Amino acid sequence: MARTLLSILLTSYLLASSQAAxxxxxxxxxxxxxxxxxxxxxxxNSIIGEEYRWPRMVPYYLEDDLxxxxxxxxxxxxxxxxxxxxxxxxxxxxxxxxxSVFKGNGCFSSIGNRRVGKQTLSIGSGCDRLATVEHEFLxxxxxxxxxxxxxxxxxxxxxxxxxxxxxxxxxxxxNDSVSSxxxxxxxxGSVMHYSQKAFQSGSEPxxxxxxxxxxxxxxxxxxxxxxxxxxxxxxxxxxxGGSSTFLDSCDFETENICGMxxxxxxxxxxxxxxxxxxxxxxxxxxxxxxxxxGGGYFMHxxxxxxxxxxxxxxxxxxxxxxxxxxxxxxxxxxxSSDRLRIWTREFDLHDSNGTLRFIQEIxxxxxxxxxxxxxxLNTSKKFRVLFEAVAGKRTLGGLSIDDLNLWEGSxxxxxxxxxxxxxxxxxxxxxxxxxxxRFTSSMPSSGLDLLPGTVRAGPLNLYP
Numbered sequence: 001m002a003r004t005l006l007s008i009l010l011t012s013y014l015l016a017s018s019q020a021a022x023x024x025x026x027x028x029x030x031x032x033x034x035x036x037x038x039x040x041x042x043x044x045n046s047i048i049g050e051e052y053r054w055p056r057m058v059p060y061y062l063e064d065d066l067x068x069x070x071x072x073x074x075x076x077x078x079x080x081x082x083x084x085x086x087x088x089x090x091x092x093x094x095x096x097x098x099x100s101v102f103k104g105n106g107c108f109s110s111i112g113n114r115r116v117g118k119q120t121l122s123i124g125s126g127c128d129r130l131a132t133v134e135h136e137f138l139x140x141x142x143x144x145x146x147x148x149x150x151x152x153x154x155x156x157x158x159x160x161x162x163x164x165x166x167x168x169x170x171x172x173x174x175n176d177s178v179s180s181x182x183x184x185x186x187x188x189g190s191v192m193h194y195s196q197k198a199f200q201s202g203s204e205p206x207x208x209x210x211x212x213x214x215x216x217x218x219x220x221x222x223x224x225x226x227x228x229x230x231x232x233x234x235x236x237x238x239x240x241g242g243s244s245t246f247l248d249s250c251d252f253e254t255e256n257i258c259g260m261x262x263x264x265x266x267x268x269x270x271x272x273x274x275x276x277x278x279x280x281x282x283x284x285x286x287x288x289x290x291x292x293x294g295g296g297y298f299m300h301x302x303x304x305x306x307x308x309x310x311x312x313x314x315x316x317x318x319x320x321x322x323x324x325x326x327x328x329x330x331x332x333x334x335x336s337s338d339r340l341r342i343w344t345r346e347f348d349l350h351d352s353n354g355t356l357r358f359i360q361e362i363x364x365x366x367x368x369x370x371x372x373x374x375x376x377l378n379t380s381k382k383f384r385v386l387f388e389a390v391a392g393k394r395t396l397g398g399l400s401i402d403d404l405n406l407w408e409g410s411x412x413x414x415x416x417x418x419x420x421x422x423x424x425x426x427x428x429x430x431x432x433x434x435x436x437x438r439f440t441s442s443m444p445s446s447g448l449d450l451l452p453g454t455v456r457a458g459p460l461n462l463y464p
Contacts, residue, residue, distance in 0.1 A: 052112030052142055056236060058089045059098035061118075066103050070128040074101060077133040084229050086238035087141065099140055107132055109139040131221040135191050138228065142235060146186070146193040147207065147218075150175050151316055154261045155186045156218070157208040167199040171206075176382070177349070182234040183247065185259030185315050187227035188214035195219025213255045247317050247324065248406040251287045252297045258404075259315035270308035270391065272299045280333035280397030286370040287403050298402035301389035303334035313345070314385040317406070322380040325411035330373050331400040332364035337392020338399055339363050346381040354384065364399065369419065374411040 062071055078089040092098040097115055104122030113119070121140055123133060147156060150173050158171050187193070188209060196205035196215055209215045224232075233239055250258035252274055262272050277283050278300040284290035285298040301310055332338060340362045345354035360375050377385070385406065389399045416436040418424055424434065 051115070053236065054087075054097075054113045054141060056086050056088065056238075058087065058141075059092040059095040060089050061092040061098060061100045063100060063102040066101060066123065067125075067128060070103070070123045073128045073130055074123060074133050077130055077137060080130070080134060080224070081137070084224065085232050086236060087232065099137075107136055109136040111139055111144065112142040113140075129221065131191050131223055134224050135221070138192060138224070138232070141232065143192055143228075143231070144174060144179050146190040148172065148174050148179065149181060149186060150179075151181070151186060154315075155188070155210055155256075155259070157210060159204065159206055159208060162200055162202060162204045162206045164199050164201040170194075170199050181316060181318070182231045183318055184227050184231050184234070185256065187225055188217045188256060189220055189225040190228050191221065191224050192228065193218045193220075210261075211255055245321075245408040246405070247319065247408060248314060248404065250404040252285070252299055252402060253287070253295055257299070261313050263311045263313065270302060270305050270310045270389075272301050272310050272312045272387075272389065274298075275300045278302075278333065278398065278400055280395070281368060282331045282333065282370065282400055285402050286329040286331075298331075298400050300400045301391075301398045303338050303391035303393075303395050303398040306391055306394045309388055309390045312387040312389075312401075314406075316347075316382060316384060318382055319380060319408060321408040322378060323410060324377040324379065324406055324408050326375040326377055326385060326404070326406050327411070328373055328404045329370040329402045330362065330364045331370050331402075332366050333397030334366075334391065334395040334399060335393045335397075336363065336366055338395075339390050339392070340399055340401070341386075341388040341390065342375050343386035343388060344377055344379055345384045345386060346379055347383065348381055356386070370402065372415055372417060374415070376411050377406075 062074065066074075081087045081089065097113060097117060097119065099121050100118050101121050101123055104120070104124050106124045107122055107127035109121040110119050119140070121136055123136065127133070127136075146152075152173060160168060160171075163171065188211075194207060196207045196209075196218055198206055198219070200206045205215075207218060209218060248258070250260070252258070255274070257274055274297050276285065276296050276298075279302075282298070285296040287298075288296040290296055299312060326342070330340065342359040342362065344357045344359060346357060347354045357379075359377060362373060362375075364371055364373075377383075387401060391398070418434070428434065
């Protein structure tokens with residue numbers, strides 16, 4: 001069978017520190033997108049598709065021109081892949097496709113398995129650092145730079161005026177036909193992310209993180225991040241036993257709030273804030289309930305400005321089924337007129353802005369407790385979830401949410417929540433029952449009784 005012609009895509013590594021970049025970026029190579037060698041005659045190919053995957057045991061050959069230290073660092077990087085992922089490397093023994101590592105003019109690698117037989121990867125002078133080698137082999141395994149994601153503008157701002165003239169194409173983005181997020185949030189700490197000084201023309205940064213706490217994080221070259229490893233696991237199906245039905249989960253414990261972004265209403269100063277306590281309540285989050293010092297965060301919307309609103313929008317999500325259940329905990333310390341609207345923003349290839357679809361409006365009860373909430377979404381398109389908080393009357397409190405979980409499945413029809421469950425289990429006498437509310441369904445209405453101290457089998461029973 002005739003072999004399909006493939007363009008050779010080469011990516012070079014840009015040092016994130018103040019050190020001079022290795023040769024390769026400006027060494028006279030005909031580079032497309034700043035670090036990709038592209039042959040227009042052969043056309044453009046994406047890494048989407050199993051044909052660009054290597055086997056989990058990747059054949060390699062270390063060329064004689066590599067420096068001794070470089071060889072040692074490469075073998076150390078292989079050990080990190082072996083320890084953290086299901087990817088391993090073996091010396092080439094005649095396999096049709098393999099990676100040939102040599103000392104070129106800098107650090108660069110092809111994107112994915114190009115199926116060209118001998119595929120080159122350069123570890124040149126100044127490239128013999130562990131994270132640099134991990135970076136280049138992640139390219140070879142199929143990954144673009146993190147800031148090339150199509151959603152990057154939600155997380156970083158590119159200051160085009162500070163980029164060296166002629167280098168603007170380094171900051172191009174790729175859509176879903178070229179690169180997949182693999183259902184992993186944008187990662188400021190990825191070893192594949194450019195630094196804030198990448199391709200700068202002066203002293204000002206070219207990349208500004210929208211969350212200031214991460215301005216020194218981007219461009220780290222210490223080791224693969226947890227998200228790098230997670231994406232590699234997903235791409236190469238490292239986790240056996242089938243795919244997870246979970247699309248997203250967030251407890252707001254990290255500053256990047258799980259890749260969520262927010263937009264306030266027109267002429268509104270209101271916004272969602274990541275806090276560990278809020279005026280009027282809650283005093284703690286739901287996840288940790290104040291048990292962990294330095295932790296316990298949730299998102300809070302203050303209702304001090306009447307009829308103000310703010311949207312908290314999830315990252316992009318990619319469903320495999322046509323139905324999903326969103327579960328979260330909500331706390332209302334404001335007014336009974338405060339409400340939370342749930343929307344989805346759904347996308348297709350011809351609609352880059354997305355189409356909003358209203359799902360449900362929630363009026364959470366005023367109380368001193370978190371309440372569980374379930375919302376059925378039922379979408380089959382790429383989408384984002386929007387939490388729109390709307391203030392009613394002016395109060396010192398507001399709406400809070402925590403512990404978001406989104407899975408591909410049906411929501412429960414009924415929930416029986418027992419407050420102070422540990423105390424109930426300890427203090428209820430033997431054979432004394434507590435009863436749930438009566439639930440209605442397609443079956444005859446019934447409820448549950450729980451016998452915490454029972455000595456009989458089956459302590460949870462139906463009652464008519």
